[in-house]
Amino acid sequence: MFGVWVPGDQAAKAEVSKLTYYGLYALQHRGQESAGIAVSDGDRIVVFKDMGLVAQVFDESVLNTLRGHIAVGHCRYSTTGSPTWENAQPTFRPTDAGGLALVHNGNLINTRELAEELPAGTLTATTDTEVLTALLCAREGGPLQAARHVLPATRGAYSLVFMDEHTLYAARDPEGIRPLVLGSLEGHGGWVVASETAGLDIVGARFVREIEPGEMIAIDADGVRSERFAEARPKGCLFEYVYLARPDTTIAGRSVQATRVEVGRRLAREHPVEADMVIPTPESGTPAAIGYAEASGIPYGQGLVKNSYVGRTFIQPSQTIRQLGIRLKLNPLREAIEGKRLVVVDDSIVRGNTQRAIVGMLRDAGAAEVHVRISSPPVAWPCFYGIDFATRAELIAGNLSVEEIRDSIGADSLGFISLDELISASHIAKDRLCRACFDGVYPIEVERSERGKHLLEAGR
């Protein structure tokens, strides 16, 4: 998510739609199914969205038609609702005063309960985001007034950026599960909100602070106004450190890259092995592989070449695409790995398909031994807060022991970092983190009726 506000007299110079485009470009790793931008010129809001990557959806001529001084943008991967145009964001609804455009990162867990407050026939799409947008438009008194009522009743993960014709708003759930940061555009006297600090960097915005859990801000000609709609109960997503966030992003004052390298060092101490070379599964395994090599003294090298133009494998929704994706994505460097005992460092094992394919590829290419090291604990529980790990039945660690997983992926040995070491490397206290996909302790209780097929299939 990305949002920008500049003073009206700076609109032509600042080109908010292009700033948003660049911001989304930097945040593309967070969602690759659809992209959209809404822009207000002070009188009306125009939305453009479509299926595809940011660079496929927008070109210069489209961006030139999106003129104004406020914009919100989004790149989506679906966790609720199917990947269709109707479910792409921003969502837009007309109101008595004009309109409201909203983007959302996260996943609500009381969508059905919230939807019951809406008159029948209100919804046109199938997402929690659509329900939230409709609720914010259903009340009189403007978005801020509506949000004061709606957000305290909203449960789950929601980092939000929304706008009417005149004001940019941002809010974060009381647990602060998904990140959201505020930056300033020094040259234009403007403000930016983004899912990650990497989204600020690309447009030259200065990091100001994180939006606090339970905080809502409004930005207009009077500056930034902040208020609380709930007490903060911080439970930031631990998986952001492992996989989701960019390495050049900073969370809670610490770079994600530094955390990942440190996790790699600890992984080497927890799961040492005699080997000739440490290689990463590029790119997300790279920082931890650097740390592993550093702490173990085993040389670091490249053994797999990644095609950078293929998206992250598990983010894509269907199993058919996912399996094809693995073959499209990585190719072994035969001359670098032939006859060598390899340590392959990856960020996580979700279904096990990627690692099984990689181990097979490396053996076919002549590796003498393949030792797999994973910079997160086994993902054994589904996520209800915005990561699509699917059902517990599909999670390999939900069903198999470490030794059984090793056997299933065909590795000579397998080691996962322990949860305590991962948490310690993040420099965040354990009770301020969500780590439910690793330990099954859900910080926001998920009603049985909201668990959908995920946990019901797992028999919980």
Ligand code: SF4
């Ligand atoms: S369950 Fe895992 S992925 Fe989901 S919010 Fe918690 S730590 Fe993050």
